[in-house]
Amino acid sequence: MSKEKEIKIEGGSVEEPNFNEEEQESAQQTESTAMDDQPEGADTPDNAEEAEEKSPLETAQEENAKLRDQLLRTIAEFDNYKKRTLKEKAELILNGGEKTITAVLPVLDDFERAIADKTEDPAAIKEGMELIFHKFIKTLESLGVKQIETKDADFDVDFHEAIAMVPGMGDDKKGKVIDCVQTGYTLNDKVIRHAKVAVGQ
Numbered sequence: 379m380s381k382e383k384e385i386k387i388e389g390g391s392v393e394e395p396n397f398n399e400e401e402q403e404s405a406q407q408t409e410s411t412a413m414d415d416q417p418e419g420a421d422t423p424d425n426a427e428e429a430e431e432k433s434p435l436e437t438a439q440e441e442n443a444k445l446r447d448q449l450l451r452t453i454a455e456f457d458n459y460k461k462r463t464l465k466e467k468a469e470l471i472l473n474g475g476e477k478t479i480t481a482v483l484p485v486l487d488d489f490e491r492a493i494a495d496k497t498e499d500p501a502a503i504k505e506g507m508e509l510i511f512h513k514f515i516k517t518l519e520s521l522g523v524k525q526i527e528t529k530d531a532d533f534d535v536d537f538h539e540a541i542a543m544v545p546g547m548g549d550d551k552k553g554k555v556i557d558c559v560q561t562g563y564t565l566n567d568k569v570i571r572h573a574k575v576a577v578g579q
Contacts, residue, residue, distance in 0.1 A: 481521055485514045518563075526562035526573045528555045533577045537562060537569060542576040551578035 432440075488510045497503065515525075526537045533540060533553050544556050555575045562573030 481517050522566040528558040528573050531555045538575045539572040540577045541574045543579040545579045547578035554578045
C-alpha cells in the first residue's frame with residue numbers, strides 16, 4: 379500500500395508540471411480565439427470618433443444641396459431683375475419725353491397768350507416774341523440743348539457742315555465761318571444737328 383502511494387505521489391509530482399503547461403497553452407489559445415472572434419468595428423474609442431464624423435459622401439451631398447439652393451436663388455433674382463428692367467425700359471420709351479414736354483408747356487402757354495392778345499402795336503408784338511424766344515432758349519438749355527457757336531469760329535467738321543465756299547475774303551477769313559445758314563445744336567455735348575455754314579476760301 380505504501381509503495382503504491384509513493385508511486386502515485388511521485389507520479390503526481392512528476393506529471394503536475396506537464397499538466398500545468400498544457401492548461402496554460404489551452405488558456406492562451408482560448409484567449410487568442412476570443413480576441414479573433416471579436417467583431418470588427420466594435421465600439422472602441424477610435425471607432426466611436428470616426429462614427430461621429432460625417433462620411434465624404436454625406437459632406438459632398440450637403441455641399442451640393444447648398445450650392446443648388448444658391449443657384450436657384452440667383453436665377454430667380456436675375457429673372458426678376460430682367461423683368462423689372464424690361465418694364466422700366468418700356469415705360470422710358472413711352473414716357474421718356476415727359477420731362478421735355480413738361481418744360482416746354484409754359485412756352486406754349488406764352489404763345490397762346492400772345493395770340494390771344496389783340497394789340498396791333500408792332501413794337502409790342504416784336505418785344506413779346508423776343509421774350510418768348512429767350513424763354514424757349516433757356517428752357518432748352520435746362521434740358522441740355524445748346525446752340526453751336528458759329529460767329530468768327532474756325533470751321534470744324536465735328537460741329538459744322540459747309541454748304542458754300544466764299545472766295546476772296548482775305549487770308550484772315552480763310553477757313554473761318556462767314557455765315558450761318560442754319561443753327562446747329564448739341565444735346566449734352568453730343569451733336570444732334572450740325573450747323574450749316576458758309577466758309578471763307
